[in-house]
Structures are given as structure tokens and as C-alpha cells.
Amino acid sequence: MGLVTWTAVFTLASLRDTPEDVSRSIDGLIGADLQRKVGPRLVQAGWPFAEAWPEDHGWHAEATVKDEGGTILASFVTCPEINPETPDERAPKDRWRIVIGLDVGLFPKTKARRSDILRALAGDIEAACRALGAGDIVWEFGGPGTTGTPKAR
Numbered sequence: 001m002g003l004v005t006w007t008a009v010f011t012l013a014s015l016r017d018t019p020e021d022v023s024r025s026i027d028g029l030i031g032a033d034l035q036r037k038v039g040p041r042l043v044q045a046g047w048p049f050a051e052a053w054p055e056d057h058g059w060h061a062e063a064t065v066k067d068e069g070g071t072i073l074a075s076f077v078t079c080p081e082i083n084p085e086t087p088d089e090r091a092p093k094d095r096w097r098i099v100i101g102l103d104v105g106l107f108p109k110t111k112a113r114r115s116d117i118l119r120a121l122a123g124d125i126e127a128a129c130r131a132l133g134a135g136d137i138v139w140e141f142g143g144p145g146t147t148g149t150p151k152a153r
Contacts, residue, residue: 002103002104002105002106002111003101003102003103003104004101004102004103004104004115004118004142005075005099005100005101005142006099006100006101006118006122006139006140006141006142006143007097007098007099007139007140007141007142008097008098008122008125008126008129008137008138008139008140008143009081009095009096009097009098009136009137009138009140010095010096010098010129010134010135010136010137010138011093011094011095011096011134011135011136012034012094012096012129012132012133012134012135013090013094013133014132014133015033015034015037015090015091015094015096016033016089016090017030017031017032017033017089017090018032018033018089019089021033021089022089024054025054025059026054026055026056027056029054029055029056029057029058029059029079029080030059030079030080030089030090030091031052031058031059031077031078031079031080031096032052032054032059032078034059034078034096034098035051035052035059035061035076035078036052037132038076038078038098038125038128038129038132039051039052039061041124041127041128041131042063042076042124042125042128045124045127045128047063047065047074047121047124048063048064049061049062049063049074049076050062050063052076052078055077057077057079057099058077058078058079058097058099059077059078059079060075060076060077061075061076061077062074062075062076063076065102065117065121067113067114067117068113072102072103072114073102073103074100074101074102074117074118074121075099075100075101075102076098076099076100076121076125077098077099077100077101078096078097078098079096079097079099080092080095080096080097081093081095081096081097082095096134098125098129100118100121100122100125100143102114102117102118102121104118118142119143119144122139122142122143122144123143123144126139126143126144
């Protein structure tokens, strides 16, 4: 298995989880509003992400992606850049983190093909975030505008 995850952080002030989202969150990791706003844009772009649910690493959504006759799962996680929530259900300093992941496989042809899928997903997520007004987007590793080969974990 060649799971690859890419992470980006950015500023977006217009997000606020509801009190219900906060009560459902695990360890106070908010991010449901970001999922609600980005998710439909991803679906419109052809990524069939289901409704997100709270996990101990943030709000997590999955999509099945076609790959040469089969399907693989793509993950999309949203949370504050740092763990603590603020009293107003916003990320501290309006800084958010997104994490995407995909099993790129072990064989060279599969890795190349699935890495292209991951790059396309990252590009569509970045475009969706920018359309919502996100600024200062920095891909910590992988994704648009970075260099280097993704490392399997």
C-alpha cells in the first residue's frame, strides 16, 4: 500500500461551525463548515465526496475515484491549523488545514497514474478554496506549486 497524504494551510475568515458541529466534533476539531462549502464545489468538479463526519483528526469525507476499471478511495480532511477551537467556533486566526490522501499503489505505472489523480484533486481543492476567498495557501508537501516527489507512508 502506498498511501500518500498532502497538506495545505491557508487563511479564510468566512467560516464558522455551528454549535451542533462543535458538539459533534472530536477533540474540539472544527472544520464542518469548510467541508460544507468546499464539498459541493468538488462534486461539481466531478469528485463524488460524501457528507463529512467528525474524526479525531478533523472532519473527514471520502470519495470513490475510478482508476482503470476499479475504484479507490480519496480522503479529504478539514480542521483548524492548530487544534484548539475558539469560543466563536472559528479557527484561531482564521487559519485552516486541509489534508488529502490517496493510495497511489506500489508499481511505477500505477503510482504515476494515481499521482496524477492526486494532483488533479489538489488543484480542484485549491481552486475551490480560492473561490471562497482563501488566501496565503501553502502546500506543506505535495499539491499545486510544490516540488518534490510525494513520499509513501
